[in-house]
Amino acid sequence: MTHTRTRLERGRNALGPALELVHTGRAPTRAVLTTALGVTRATAGAVASELQTLGLITVDSRPGGATGSHGRPSHRLAIDPGGPVALAAQVHADGFRAALVGLGGRLHATTPACTTVAADPKQILGEVVAAGADLLRETGRHCVGAGLAVPSAVAEPEGTALNPLHLAWPAGAPVRDIFNECLAEAGITAPGYCGNDVNLAALAEHRHGAGRGAAHLLCVATGHRGVGGALVLDGRLHSGSAGLAMEVGHLTVDPTGRPCHCGSRGCLDVETDPLALLEAAGRTPGPEGSLLDQARDLLRAEYATDPAVRAAAHAVIDRLGLGLAGLVNILNPDRIILGGLHRWLLEADPQRLRGLVETRSLWGRSGTVPVSACVLDYNSLVGAAELAWQPVLDDPLAALPT
Amino acid sequence: MTHTRTRLERGRNALGPALELVHTGRAPTRAVLTTALGVTRATAGAVASELQTLGLITVDSRPGGATGSHGRPSHRLAIDPGGPVALAAQVHADGFRAALVGLGGRLHATTPACTTVAADPKQILGEVVAAGADLLRETGRHCVGAGLAVPSAVAEPEGTALNPLHLAWPAGAPVRDIFNECLAEAGITAPGYCGNDVNLAALAEHRHGAGRGAAHLLCVATGHRGVGGALVLDGRLHSGSAGLAMEVGHLTVDPTGRPCHCGSRGCLDVETDPLALLEAAGRTPGPEGSLLDQARDLLRAEYATDPAVRAAAHAVIDRLGLGLAGLVNILNPDRIILGGLHRWLLEADPQRLRGLVETRSLWGRSGTVPVSACVLDYNSLVGAAELAWQPVLDDPLAALPT
DNA sequence: GTAGTTTGTTTATTGAAGTCACAAAGCCAG
DNA sequence: CTGGCTTTGTGACTTCAATAAACAAACTAC
Numbered sequence: 001m002t003h004t005r006t007r008l009e010r011g012r013n014a015l016g017p018a019l020e021l022v023h024t025g026r027a028p029t030r031a032v033l034t035t036a037l038g039v040t041r042a043t044a045g046a047v048a049s050e051l052q053t054l055g056l057i058t059v060d061s062r063p064g065g066a067t068g069s070h071g072r073p074s075h076r077l078a079i080d081p082g083g084p085v086a087l088a089a090q091v092h093a094d095g096f097r098a099a100l101v102g103l104g105g106r107l108h109a110t111t112p113a114c115t116t117v118a119a120d121p122k123q124i125l126g127e128v129v130a131a132g133a134d135l136l137r138e139t140g141r142h143c144v145g146a147g148l149a150v151p152s153a154v155a156e157p158e159g160t161a162l163n164p165l166h167l168a169w170p171a172g173a174p175v176r177d178i179f180n181e182c183l184a185e186a187g188i189t190a191p192g193y194c195g196n197d198v199n200l201a202a203l204a205e206h207r208h209g210a211g212r213g214a215a216h217l218l219c220v221a222t223g224h225r226g227v228g229g230a231l232v233l234d235g236r237l238h239s240g241s242a243g244l245a246m247e248v249g250h251l252t253v254d255p256t257g258r259p260c261h262c263g264s265r266g267c268l269d270v271e272t273d274p275l276a277l278l279e280a281a282g283r284t285p286g287p288e289g290s291l292l293d294q295a296r297d298l299l300r301a302e303y304a305t306d307p308a309v310r311a312a313a314h315a316v317i318d319r320l321g322l323g324l325a326g327l328v329n330i331l332n333p334d335r336i337i338l339g340g341l342h343r344w345l346l347e348a349d350p351q352r353l354r355g356l357v358e359t360r361s362l363w364g365r366s367g368t369v370p371v372s373a374c375v376l377d378y379n380s381l382v383g384a385a386e387l388a389w390q391p392v393l394d395d396p397l398a399a400l401p402t
Numbered sequence: 403m404t405h406t407r408t409r410l411e412r413g414r415n416a417l418g419p420a421l422e423l424v425h426t427g428r429a430p431t432r433a434v435l436t437t438a439l440g441v442t443r444a445t446a447g448a449v450a451s452e453l454q455t456l457g458l459i460t461v462d463s464r465p466g467g468a469t470g471s472h473g474r475p476s477h478r479l480a481i482d483p484g485g486p487v488a489l490a491a492q493v494h495a496d497g498f499r500a501a502l503v504g505l506g507g508r509l510h511a512t513t514p515a516c517t518t519v520a521a522d523p524k525q526i527l528g529e530v531v532a533a534g535a536d537l538l539r540e541t542g543r544h545c546v547g548a549g550l551a552v553p554s555a556v557a558e559p560e561g562t563a564l565n566p567l568h569l570a571w572p573a574g575a576p577v578r579d580i581f582n583e584c585l586a587e588a589g590i591t592a593p594g595y596c597g598n599d600v601n602l603a604a605l606a607e608h609r610h611g612a613g614r615g616a617a618h619l620l621c622v623a624t625g626h627r628g629v630g631g632a633l634v635l636d637g638r639l640h641s642g643s644a645g646l647a648m649e650v651g652h653l654t655v656d657p658t659g660r661p662c663h664c665g666s667r668g669c670l671d672v673e674t675d676p677l678a679l680l681e682a683a684g685r686t687p688g689p690e691g692s693l694l695d696q697a698r699d700l701l702r703a704e705y706a707t708d709p710a711v712r713a714a715a716h717a718v719i720d721r722l723g724l725g726l727a728g729l730v731n732i733l734n735p736d737r738i739i740l741g742g743l744h745r746w747l748l749e750a751d752p753q754r755l756r757g758l759v760e761t762r763s764l765w766g767r768s769g770t771v772p773v774s775a776c777v778l779d780y781n782s783l784v785g786a787a788e789l790a791w792q793p794v795l796d797d798p799l800a801a802l803p804t
Numbered sequence: 805g806t807a808g809t810t811t812g813t814t815t816a817t818t819g820a821a822g823t824c825a826c827a828a829a830g831c832c833a834g
Numbered sequence: 835c836t837g838g839c840t841t842t843g844t845g846a847c848t849t850c851a852a853t854a855a856a857c858a859a860a861c862t863a864c
Contacts (some may be wrong), residue, residue, distance in 0.1 A: 006820065012852095013820060043821055045843060071841025108682075117853060162765065172558040216643040229732070238635070239739075240734025241618040244765050255657025262764065265655075329649040330631070330732065332642025361565065362664065363555075363646050394832040408851060415823095415851055433811060447812060447854055473810025476862040 010397035015041060016048045020393045021059050022077050023103050024207045029074035048077060054396055055083050055214045056103060079104040084189040084400070085139070086388035087132040087146035087188065088381040089179075090197065091124055093117070093166040093224045094290055095174045098132035099378065100139060101385030105208035107378065108167040109135045111267075119159075119168045121178050134348040136188070143203075144399065145190040145388030148179050149197040151223050156243030159194055167223055193387035198228030199237055199246070200383025201374065205337055206232040207386060209376040218327060220248060220320075221339030221374070224290045231331060251326050251380070253319040268323040272316050274341045281366045282313035303348045314352065317345050321356025328369055330359040346373055366372035412799035416441055419548070420449045422795045423701035424459050424479050425505050426609045431476035432461075441459045450479060456798055457485050458505060468489070481506035485603045486802070487541070489534040489590065490783040490791035491528055491581075492599065495519070495568040495626045496692055499506035501780065502541060503787030505794075507610035509780060511537045523563075523580050525772035531584040538590070546801065547592040547790030550581050551599040551782040553625050558645030561596055568627055598733070600630030601639055602785025603776065607739055608634040609788060611778040620729060623741030624651060624723075626692045628672045633733060653728050655721040657765035670725040674718050676694045683712035698746045705750045716754065719747050723758025730763040730771055741776040748775055 007225040008015055021027035021036050034044040048057050048259040051057045060076040070318040085108055095115040100108040107323070118124050125148070136143055152164035152175075154371060159176025183192045195203075202219035205211040212217070220319045229248030231238040239245050249269030250262045257266025258276075270276060274295035278285050281298060285291055302309040320342060336357070339344050346353050350371075358368050375384055389400040405419035410417055416439050423438050427463040436446040442643040453459045464476040487502040487510055497517040502510040504693030512534045520526050527550070538545055554566035554577075562572060570610060578596040585594045597605075604621035607613040613621070641647050651671030654666045659668025660678075672678060676697035680687050683700060687693055704711040704775025730738070738759070740748050748755050754774075760770045778784055793801040 008820070009818095030844085034842090039820095040822060042823085046821090050840085069838065069841080070839075072831095074842055089510075233635070233640070241736035242765070242769060243733055245732065245734035247734075247764055250731055250764065251728065252654045252657065253807050255654065274436065287844075326653065327732070329652055330647065330729070332644055332647035332649075334643035359667075362649055363644070367644060410851070411849095431811085436811090441851095442853055443812065444814080444854085448851085471810080472808075472862050474812075474858095475812055 006043075008046065008050050008397065010395055014043060014047050015050060015396045016394050018098075019043070019051055019103075019396050022051070022079060023389070023393060024212070025104065027077060029077055031074045033077065034336060036329040040140070040172040051396065052080075054081055054400055054402070055402075056392075056396060057083075075394075076177060077330075079106065079235040079277075081106070083145045084197065085136075086385040087129075087183075087190070088145050088149075088385040088388070089125075089128045089132055089146065090378075090380050090384060091151040091167060092197070094130040096124060096131075097378075097381065098109070098128050098135060099381045099385070100132070100141065101382055101389075103389065105204060105376070105382045105385070107137055107382070108141070110329050110378070110381070111135065117289075119170075121164075121167075121169050121173045121175060122182070124167075125179050127183045129179070129186045129188070132189060133184070141321065142360075143188060143190050144392055146179070146183055146188065146192040147200070147315070147384030147387035148175065148194045148195060148288075149200045150175055151197050151226075153244050153247060154194050154196055154240065158330035159228050160192075166223065185191070189386070191391075193384075194391075195237075195384065195387055196228065196230070196239075196243075197223065197232040197383075199239055199379040200375075200386070201339055201379040202230030202232050202337070203386050204235050204376055204379040205374050208382060209379060210337045210372050210374055213301070214333070216331065216333040216335075218324075218331055218336045219331035219339065220324065220327070220336070220342055221373070222273045222292065222341040224292045225273055225275060227273055227342075229235040229327070231333070248323070248327060251323045253322045253326075260299060268319070271319045272323065272342065272345075275349065277312055277316050277345075278339065280315055281306075281309045292341060295341050299344050299348050312338075313345060317349060317353050318356060320345060321353050322360055324357045325360035328357060328363075331370060336369055336371045337374050338371065338380070339350050346371065403693060409446075410448065410452050410799065412797055416445060416449050417452060417798045418796050420446070420504075421453055421458060423427050423522075424453070424481060425791070425795060426614070427506065427747075430480060431479055433670070435479065443799055448561050453798065454482075456802055456804070458482055458798065459485075466788040467519045481507070481508065486544040486546045487538075488546050488787035489531075489538065489585075489592070490551075490790070491527075491530045491534055491548065492551040492780075492786060493530060493569060494553050496595045498526060498530040499536060499782045499783065500530050501787075502534070502537050502543065503784055503791075504543075505791065507606060507778070507784045507787070509784070510543070510778060512780065512783070513537065513647075519569070521572075522574045523566075523569075523571050523577060523626050524584070525582045526569075527577070527581050528587070531581070531588045531590070535588040535590060541571075544746050545590060545592050547667055548581070548585055548590065549602070549786030549789035550577065550594065550596045551602045552577055552665040553628075553630075554645050555649060556598050564646070565597075568625065589747070592790070593793075595786075595792075597639075597786065597789055598624065598630065598632070598641075598645075599782040599785075601632040601641055602788070603741055603778075603781040604632030604634050604661075604739070604779055604785070605775050605788050606638050606781040606785035608637070610784060611781060612739045612774050613737060614778055618733065620726075620733055620735035621741065621776070622726065622729070624675045624694065624737065624743040626694045627675055627677060629675055629727070629744075633735070638644040650725070650729060653725045653726045655728075660720075668721075670721070671685055673721045674697075674725065674744065674747075676707055678756040679714055679718050679743065679747075682717055683708075683711045684714075697743050701746050701750050715750050716746060719751060719755050720758060722747060723755050724762055726755075726759045726773070727762035730759060730765075734765075735771060738773045739772065740773065740774050741781070746771040748773065 118348035229246040260267040274291040501512040554563040631648040658667035663667040678692035
């Protein structure tokens with residue numbers, strides 16, 4: 001039916017904020033949308049109707065919904081599972097992976113983990129984009145854009161990878177341009193965006209995972225080597241003036257510790273990464289599995305039984321706690337989430353780590369910061385997709401055809 | 403004349419952004435306002451006209467302005483020097499001061515520095531508010547609000563001073579409530595706001611001083627003792643989720659350094675404050691003048707001549723450089739400004755400090771962060787006034803009578 | 805003087821959101 | 835099961851900030 005409703009056009013209207021609320025699961029009904037947007041029911045209805053005709057959300061008008069309260073039951077708003085998708089790609093030390101991610105952080109399809117590595121970014125990105133293009137072909141879905149997560153700081157606005165050490169790529173490689181080249185060659189006309197993997201993981205966790213609702217979210221995580229950090233402020237990734245913020249790996253956490261490639265010693269980066277734990281426990285890294293997996297398995301299998309493992313874990317936890325406390329003093333987040341090895345360290349002894357953060361931060365007594373683990377599978381991939389979705393969230397009518 | 407122009411009402415319109423542009427000196431003419439707001443000339447004209455009738459800005463339509471280019475010369479927009487003011491107050495270790503500050507960061511009147519100190523916040527705040535009320539009476543100006551700068555972290559939303567060590571106040575004192583009480587008792591009905599002095603200095607410098615135009619401004623400064631930090635992101639003070647961010651004083655800058663009251667050793671706080679410099683130079687703090695003044699005078703008088711002073715300054719500069727580099731890695735600011743002793747250290751040897759920040763930060767080669775000194779007199783007072791002005795900048799029609 | 809350029813104003817129009825009234829769809833008490 | 839109460843959703847009209855388009859004003863350059 002053609003409504004006599006207000007028709008919305010692109011630009012300054014409530015469509016973007018409304019879609020973001022549904023996207024992040026904060027607007028299950030039109031009624032909630034009304035209060036969350038601070039508009040009238042009429043406006044919220046018009047906005048929801050428009051998002052529906054755009055094919056982005058569904059409105060379930062069946063009665064049966066458990067109301068829980070008096071009054072007319074509200075219709076459920078949900079992301080349209082048949083809607084468009086974003087192409088997400090991730091490259092890391094051991095290979096790459098591609099996926100299709102819809103609104104709401106929903107994974108529609110993923111390729112299996114691929115273990116190809118190469119010193120030429122073009123080659124790897126070509127392969128991962130080709131894998132993603134296959135997924136798009138198979139599913140026949142409309143693609144709104146593409147996002148790429150890399151284990152390196154990505155300089156903005158250039159889109160260059162400044163320290164892709166673990167990929168053996170040349171420093172300063174123009175990953176975003178190369179990514180867009182590969183997209184064009186694969187016949188994908190949507191724009192491509194790039195970001196640091198930990199940053200994107202934090203963004204994904206903020207919108208769909210353990211960071212939901214946090215106003216100032218701090219995320220610290222190890223990859224297979226090294227430590228990364230990320231900060232999400234008021235829903236936006238804080239990546240600094242040039243995209244280079246939150247390189248937290250070189251906070252000093254042990255003045256007498258091992259030397260770091262940055263020239264200092266005892267950096268968070270070398271004191272709390274998987275290799276540090278393995279070495280502290282007196283284990284030699286094996287050839288099978290990533291260092292991260294070996295460290296996790298060591299913690300899970302022997303933390304409870306082997307005093308040496310326990311002592312090693314405690315030492316690493318203590319240094320991590322010191323680093324987190326320092327970050328708390330500087331950033332005053334209202335939530336901390338941990339990924340990679342840090343997540344498993346928290347799992348091994350949550351009391352020890354949380355206690356340290358509390359006692360070593362200056363405001364420990366004025367309110368403890370909750371420390372928890374990342375919860376999303378493939379959070380870097382989901383975060384990469386968020387980059388591609390962002391223009392749609394900012395202005396759905398301008399970003400989508402029709 | 404009554405215009406047939408669009409009349410603006412309170413709420414979502416361009417009045418606030420427009421006033422902010424004039425306030426920060428970024429909109430000298432209607433033409434610039436037009437492009438900066440991204441609106442049409444008609445809208446900019448209506449907005450300027452409205453701000454003029456509110457008594458906030460003046461429009462100088464005299465022809466003589468040096469145009470410098472072709473076309474019709476534009477009328478100058480300026481803050482109305484006869485407009486309302488904000489009451490600004492500052493308390494510090496050696497006393498207090500009050501001032502009246504107009505839009506544009508313009509100091510209209512200040513009390514002389516007063517040297518009363520007391521362990522009772524109510525007493526001191528009563529005196530400073532009374533001094534401010536005198537200024538208001540003398541000038542007969544309308545007061546839009548009041549701001550207070552204190553040398554302590556101020557918890558939000560409680561408005562309590564968590565570590566007013568240098569005031570000898572009780573930790574957790576509800577300064578904002580006390581401030582508002584004192585305002586009410588002095589017959590000032592305007593609302594009162596409180597903030598940390600370094601934070602407010604950074605805000606003032608960002609809007610009217612050395613930080614203008616910086617998207618991510620980092621400010622580090624000493625008071626008479628200790629070190630404070632502040633971060634202004636996209637024009638807004640980043641004070642963390644609870645107002646407690648940027649306590650940068652406890653970054654480790656010398657693992658073998660002197661013990662700090664935080665339990666660690668070699669913290670920025672104790673290694674780069676005025677006392678640290680005096681001690682490193684082998685001087686005993688004298689009874690006259692603040693430690694800050696003594697340290698400044700030492701640098702100015704003897705840095706060039708006394709090798710011991712030079713060596714001491716270099717040692718402190720080196721530690722400051724290390725601390726700043728650490729902050730650069732975490733925050734990736736696009737400008738750094740220094741206040742207090744740090745400003746004088748920069749003055750003493752700018753090359754040494756800037757070189758350190760560059761070489762010790764991870765991205766030194768990818769673009770150096772400019773390091774400069776604060777330039778505003780009374781920047782904490784001006785920043786305190788900014789707090790009071792903020793509601794007016796957000797919505798002039800709602801915040802002002804008529 | 806004339807052409808070209810930029811700034812400012814006026815009039816009419818647009819479009820997102822608000823107001824208000826009413827309908828729909830559930831609870832609950834009698 | 836009927837009528838009161840509450841909440842949600844929709845349609846008609848209104849509001850008002852901003853736009854578009856035309857015009858006027860004030861300068862520079864030739």
